Each structure stands twice: as structure tokens, then as C-alpha cells.
Amino acid sequence: MDVVQRRALGADRRHAVSGLDPSTREWLAALGFVVDVEAPWLEALTHGSFNGAGAGGATDYQRLEFLGDRVLGLSVASWLYRAGDGPEGKLSQRLNALVSGATCARIAREIGLPAHIRLGKQARDDGGADSDKILGDVMEALIGACFIEHGFDDARDAIYRLWASELEGDVGKAKHPKSALQEWAAGNRRTMPHYEVVERSGPDHAARFTVRVTIRNVGSAEAVATSKGEAERLAAKAFLEQYG
Helix, strand or coil, rough: CHHHHHHEEEEEEEHHHCCHHHHHHHHHHHHCCCCCCCCHHHHHHHHCCCCCCCCCCCCCHHHHHHHHHHHHHHHHHHHHHHHCCCHHHHHHHHHHHHHHHHHHHHHHHHHHHHHHHHCCHHHHHHHHHHHHHHHHEEEEEEEECCCHHHCCHHHHHHHHHHHHHHHHHCCCCCCCHHHHHHHHHHCCCCCEEEEEEEECCCCCCHCCEEEEECCCCCEEEEEEEECCCHHHHHHHHHHHHCCC
């Protein structure tokens, strides 16, 4: 391989680590995200397993996820405050549901995010692109990237576009299954529900939790999800459907 070929190969490798894929740029533009500087968007889409992350290439999405989580929370809280006069408890219930990892992951799938996450081969083979945890985190990181590039107003408006059906829908209006099950147990003079992780499988970035909830002298129900909290929610829901 001559010098020219080596230089070309090196440039290709650098682009693979540091440049946004054209299809990803088009995808972001279709969602209403304006990319002036690529760096924050690359960071938002880069998982720690990606070749080159943290080693002279783009860093992973964790810092932007931290920022985006706060921007998301404030934006949704502001929308809920202006949308009605519900009491603090109801507002908190809806807020927690609307900004949850499960909701973020659901929206990420709806907009086609999995195809654009920069994952290492092993992480992708292990199902990382379909992990609720990763999808939810990257969704928040994209919000963080928008905030860094264009400020709070643009990030807030992007959230209102992407979350439109969730905000106008019934997400968070019904009582959380764990709270409902606890009230059911108290109302029927039963012991409080007991949750336990009966199985954990898969690598950290694509873990699956099997949770069993039990109420003594009544029965138990199990559910599987990519996070412990979501598995507990689904187990409580299953219990109420079976025994409630």
C-alpha cells in the first residue's frame, strides 16, 4: 500500500469516527433538528462501545443525556402547568410518565432512532439498538445536543413536536400500576406487594430483568423488561389483571 492509499484509508477511518453519516444528517433535518456543528450530534448518537469513543474520537452521549434530561423535564413541566389546573400530585404523576425512560424509548423507536446510534459491533449484536435504556438515553442526549446548538427555546419546541401525541394523550393520567396495586392490597386488607428480581440476563447495555410480584395468600405475577423499574410496573399490571 503506497503513501497516497494509506492517507486515503486514514481519512476514511477518521470520517467514520468523526463525521455524521449523510443519511443521519437527512434524518435529523426531517425531524426539524438543524445541524450547524456536527460535534454535539455525533456525541449524542455515540455509545461508549463505539470504536473510537473516548479515544480521540467523539465522546459518548452520557454528558448530553444528563443535560437533555433536565431540559426535557422543565419543558414538559411547563407544558403541563399551562395545560390545566390539576393539583401537584396529578401533575407529578403525568410528568414522571411523560419523561420516563420507557416513554423516551418509545418515541425513539417511532422516529427511527435505532438505525442511527453509533454502537460497537458486539453491543449491536447483543441488541443494544433495541435496548430501552440506550434508546431513552440517546433520545435525551439529542435534546441536549439541540440545547447546546440552538438554546432552550428550540430544544423545548423540538420536544413539543416529538412528544405531541404523548402530551395530548392519556400517558400518566391513569394511576401507576405499582401505586394501584398497593392501594388494592390495602383496600383488601392484604400484605403489601413484594417485588423480587428472579432473573437478570444479557450484557449491561442490553439487560433483561424478570421480576415477580407477590402478595401473600393471594398469588404472584411475573414480567420481563429491559429495566428493573419497567419490569416491576408490568408485573404489577399483570397482577391486577389476574387478581384485581
